[in-house]
Amino acid sequence: MEQPNNELMSALSTLLEAGKYSDLSIVCGSKRYAVHRAIICSRSGFFDGACSSPFREAETGIIDLGEDDAEAVEHMVHYFYHLDYLSTNNPRSRRASARSRAGSLRPTSPVSPSSPMSPRSPTRRRAKKLNLALVEDPLLAQAAASVTRPRYDPLTPPEERENQFETSLADKIHASQEEEEDEDEEVVDPFEFVAPEQQPNVDVPYLLVHAKVYALADKYGISGLKALARRKFSTQMAHHFQSAEFPPAIQEVYDSTVDSDRGLRDVVTQTFRANPALAHRKDVEEVVKETPNLAWELFRMAWGMPV
The missing domain is CATH 3.30.710.10 (Potassium Channel Kv1.1; Chain A)
Known part of the structure; x- marks a missing residue:
């Protein structure tokens, strides 16, 4: 099939x-x-x-x-x-969603892997350390040669002495190259490397998008889309309830759905119940003040009454 x-x-x-x-x-x-x-x-x-x-x-x-x-x-x-x-087979839709939220939401973390300030950012290369051991000063070299000149066995043939010198120099060059490679191993060229997309698609918060799709599906009577949006919203909530998109998303839920529709509202109240620290966030506090229905449900939940 x-x-x-x-x-x-x-x-x-x-x-x-x-x-x-x-x-x-x-x-x-x-x-x-x-x-x-x-x-x-x-x-x-x-x-x-x-x-x-x-x-x-x-x-x-x-x-x-x-x-x-x-x-x-x-x-x-x-x-x-x-x-x-917003599936992995719809990259154009994901890019449109990312552009629509870029101007209205803050990043979900102070430093993200793609941020210019991130240590692994492709646009920021680590400064290489200057190895003073490779800097040759003629005066120092002459003084060092007079003190630490190697004493070769007089019985060693000249050709073997030359091979010993070449081997030592090759080892130094090889060690220097390995040191430079270790310093540059975290540098990523954005034109040569494309990070594979993870499954499921929860790396970026789409709480607000799923809330809007849910409300639209309810408005136009598309039951399958409404159930799908609720499932996606619940999955995203489990991963991104600490993100900056949480406050506007829960406000959208209570502004765009009726009181009898518990599809997304139950997800919101359960998230507050499982994470009491959310009540201490200033951005969440502002939304609760502006959303009476949410405040009323949280009040009933705090006193052990059914919502």
């Missing part, structure tokens, strides 16, 4: 990339997605209603989602044809 499934997913991916046979367009901001009603409408009650009712969208074949988050819409469209988003 693996080969037929791969064939089907490859065909769906080609339909999205080429836009062939498209009979519907989803517009969000400056982006337009050429999609197919048979694929979109069969997965979402909202799109089914928009295309089957006497609305303008059904006549023009254009659905404008300009009020929604552009990145979340991109992930939603990608899910329709790939059954996933």
